[in-house]
Amino acid sequence: MASHSPGRTSRLSVPVEGCIEHCRIIHNGERLPGEYHVSSAVQEVRGRSGAYVWLALNQPSEEQMTRVAEHFNIHELIVEDAVAAHQRPKVERYDDQLFIVVRSVLFRDDEEVTNTRDVISTGEVQMLLGPDFIITVRHNARLPQLFADIDSDPEHYSAGPSAIAYRVSDFLVDQYVRIAGLLGNEVDELEEEVFTPGSDFSIDKIYLFKREILEMRHATDPLAGALNSLIKDHKDLIPKKIRSYFRDVLDHEAVVKDHIDGYDQRLTSLLDASVAKVTLQQNQDMRAISAFVGLAAVPTLIAGIYGMNFDNMPELQLRFGYYFALAMMFSIMGALFWWFRKNHWL
Template identity: 30%
Template sequence: MTTFRVALLVNNELRRGDESLIDEWRADSDDRLWVDVQEPTQETIEPLLEQRFGFHELAAEDTLSPNTLPKYDSFPNYDFFIFRTVAINVTEHISETYKIAAFLGRNFLFTVHRRPLEAANNVWDRLPGDRRILARGNDFLLYSIVDMMVDAYFPVLEQIEECVDDLQDTIFENADPMQLDELLHLKRDINVLRRSSLPQRELLNQISRGDAKLVQREHLIYFRDIYDHMFRISETIDVDRDQMTGTMEAYLSVVANRTNEIMKVLTIFSAVMLPLTLIAGIYGMNFEHIPELHWLHGYPFALGLMISIAGLMLVYFWRKGWIARPRKRGHDH
């Protein structure tokens, strides 16, 4: 069900209500209007946007499309923006993308989003106690919403970094396939953030340069601050991706070293058993005339020969360092 929240600031007096409050706003006045639309449908939003306020049909179409990337379009009487943010449950590895479309005019702001948006809700709740948010201009109101959307990236990145640090510690202690599975899920989460942050960084760069004509010059510094945050987020994402790649390589290296150790033990065991098998095979042949076959000490001689050869081979492997030998302790000088 489509819900409308309307805030109207007239002579520093704030009024809030539903869409009926829009009728009390005049486009040629200095009154400030904010219309926030949640869960829009084509039947309810297109008459409002296209017919009542004359917004372009392509902008209205982008408003309803769930896959539109962050963008900025300039129209004669308003600016049109698409912003996105991402909410990720790092424990369950469930990600949700939130989109908000904004129509910014001289004295109005329309925001449209499909699902409840925490940033818009927070600003709506703050308005009665701080009406300066709307009094300073609708562009400042837009900044307040976008600023909270961008700042929502930081807690998610911190959680991901903590998970990667924990994985690095446990991998060197005891590498396990579950750790690789967790690492791949974290890498997917960081890629979701990256896909959302890159186009948004470019959009905020456009606004901070002054390309949006309806963003007041004195408020550009606030959008530059958001752009700096978005730039830091993008850099952090790249660092985290590199860290995950390094962690994955460390995991594969630990597993490969463990496999090599196992193969070394099996190879040494096979090498020791080879001459013993040869001796047993020689004396196990069914020939009648074998000199040692009827010798009184033939059996203990064969066993002693096997033990001696095995012992000499183990000593040889140990001296070569192929079998772990105790480390020499350094002497204090």
């Protein structure tokens, strides 16, 4: 039996294939059949003009990413960023390679929110672009299968790896647009709930959506600057046709940003309105309580006076003194009740 010295730990080396979702070659806009090993794919595209590799990875470890980088000659700083998740959207250039980060956003429905208290969850998609390859790295994000698109539109994907980057970015921003619409419906329902007279609403729900919309803003707002940089500063790496497509993605992102900013402002107004409504309701409740206390104080006062044990007190010997005291109590209480109702205390 093998023995291990104290203080040493053993680590299993996971092969790079463990994080690979697919490794395929696109030649002149057409997808070549079958899957490739990373090393064989690199050799294949270097022997073909107009060919590039699309390698898709899912949460690679540092060791796995380092081994992939050796095949594609990826800059070491890109390797470090590709392993680390939770980065803001950005575009960075290393010689003839681009590193693009786009955040993904997932919206959960009401039933899931009740259980998880989490409306918005975010992930990350990183794209490493070289002259003859694109590597997509997923971190808690979903990506579509684009091979049907490649087969149906070979001219588009013949533009190179940037065509894949555009399509992935377009898919993620389309999700922003869809989720912004769903959030708009939620905010509309909250407004109706808050401003409906007599409705029983929870301020916690407004805080929940405001917090999650802030999370979405952190994930989506920096993308505008990244896309602007991609379009304007890297024209030698991104073909003109693809740059025009990225401008369309930028326009959609701007629309989402406007919607999210509007929702944030509306939720702030809802918070102010709901706090004012709760304060008003509390004031009304306190007035009603004060009115009932005032009504109860009248008979208590009269009964307390006539309950004193003095020998010489007026009206004690009256035959109808008891009924007179009751009548006085109810008369004063009736007058107070009328006055409270007139002034909307009751």
